[in-house]
Amino acid sequence: MAFELPPLPYATDAFGDIISAETFEFHWGKHHRTYVANTNKQAREAGLQDRSLSEVIRAAKERGDKGLFNNSGQLWNHSFYWQCLSPEPQQPTGMLRKKIEEAFGTVEAMLEQLKTEAVGHFASGWGWLVLDRGELKITSLHDGDTPVAYDGMTPLLTIDVWEHAYYIDYRNARADYVDALLKRAINWEFVGQNLDGRGVERADQEPEMAAAV
């Protein structure tokens, strides 16, 4: 079996000073690539080589296999995160805007709450906008933990707050990184698509059929 490093949906220099090409070279080209390699190795050792990525994540959680859970969660989380970013500034529109306003009052209030959650998250992890049993919610999860592993939780948008996501461009200023992304680099069209409940599928991977035979 072999899960793969998904290609970025834009050039590594597309974000200018918001996210530098050097950050993509390390974050996508090295960190994400390592999660792919570790997941392939550990899933094979665990006898899960014929499962999809989302199935590997859930099985690893059930078995209490922390190494495989964090690596496979990180593989999925990053595959989702890249799609949450857009080099062209966008705004939430349509049904997404309506649901945000119903849940938070205004888009600005939602962004402020997401920023507070992401910046305040202690140590490594991810800030999330999710549908939790149909309700729009902001939360954060530690290390490689992921909405994929929670019944009833549907991912809409994530912000990586591991230091490797921002240290090259922002040093220790996590708030500046989160602020720049939320104001100038979110793919709200992708976030809106995920209201259909299929966000997990958009970063999932099937094992190669040849390896499963």
Ligand SMILES: [Fe+2]
């Ligand atoms: Fe990351």
